[in-house]
Amino acid sequence: MAENTRRNFIKKSALASLMAMSLPEVLSASNTVAFNSENKSLTFVFQGDSITDGNRGRTKDPNHIMGHGYVYSIASSIGADFCKDKHHFINKGISGNTISDLEKRWQHDALDLNPDVISILVGINDVASEIEKKPSAINNLEFESKYRKLIVDSKKVNPAMVLVLCLPFVAAVGKRQNDFEIWNKATTEKAMIIQKLAKEYDTVLVNFPQVLEKAIKKVPAEYWIWDGIHPTVPFHTLMAREWIAAVSKKIHFLKGYSGI
Structure with missing residues (x-):
């Protein structure tokens, strides 16, 4: 009984530290980029791991x-x-990718595509590598250095480029129930680094952990995240809504757009 109570408490409060991350100073409307949909066709590039990949096709279909x-x-x-x-x-997300993987292919799979907007969701595989003590695992300082390089390299190519940094998330579901505290701590650390970089470089920040925290107040986490890491169809929809809302603060024509 005591163990069940403890687990329920963890499920309710696990993402509190991420939810508490403040967005206003990062998403200041005064820094909106004047992209007018009536006179500019934009290229949006999405980078990340399996959550972004979404089992995408590898042909031109x-x-x-x-x-x-x-x-x-x-x-x-x-x-x-x-x-x-x-x-x-x-969509250039690749399942299993870490920040090191993105760094290796950033020029070809991001910058060479001449994007106006680059969205990045990465970090959960870095957490997995760290916890599982894989040879490829890197520490938080290295994670920050590599992530920073992606931002700097992108801004060098196009100072007006809109960068969208998305926070990774985890839930006490499936295999993540027994070791959730460890995973949540490591994921929170990565998210805090990303938040720091977003503020430093005045990028868009998309707080997916906050979206998840709000969602599980309506129905249990299992409805939204099926294995502790990967979203269900409904949570992908919530992610899309949050992404559009956050990006609208930088791109004029999306302001007030409700999307999905």
């Missing part, structure tokens, strides 16, 4: 290229509702 996750929802909504502007959406 337009029926599968965006995968079946939050990226698909974002691209389908903006693409349909602002169709006259013919915005271009590219």
Whole structure:
């Protein structure tokens, strides 16, 4: 009985530290980029791991290229509702990727695509490597250094580029129930680094942990995250809504757009 009570407490409060992260100073409306949908077609590039990958197709078949996750929802909504502007959406997420993997392919899979917007969701595989003590594991200082390099390299190529940094998340579901405290601590540390970089470089910050915390107040976490790491279809939709809301503070034509 005591153990069940303890677990319920953890589930309710585990993401509190991430939820408490403040966004206003990062997402200041005064720093909005004047992208007007009536006269500019934008290229959006999405980078990350399996959550971004969404089992996307690896061919040019337009029926599968965006995968079946939050990226698909974002691209389908903006693409349909602002169709006259013919915005271009590219999903370059790869399942299992860490920040080191993104660093290795950043030039070819991000910068060479001439993006106006780059969205990054990474960190949970770095947490896994750290906890499982894999040879490829890096510490938090190295994680920050590599992430910072992606930002700096991107800004060098295009100072006006909109960078969207998304916070990783984890839930006490499935295999993550027994070791949740360890995973949550490590994930929170990565998220705090990303928040720090977002503030330092005035990027968009998307607080997915906060979205999850709010969602599990309505129904249990199992409804939203099926294995402790990967979202269900409903949570991918919540992620897409939050992403659009956050990015709208930097891109004019999305201001007030409800999306999905």
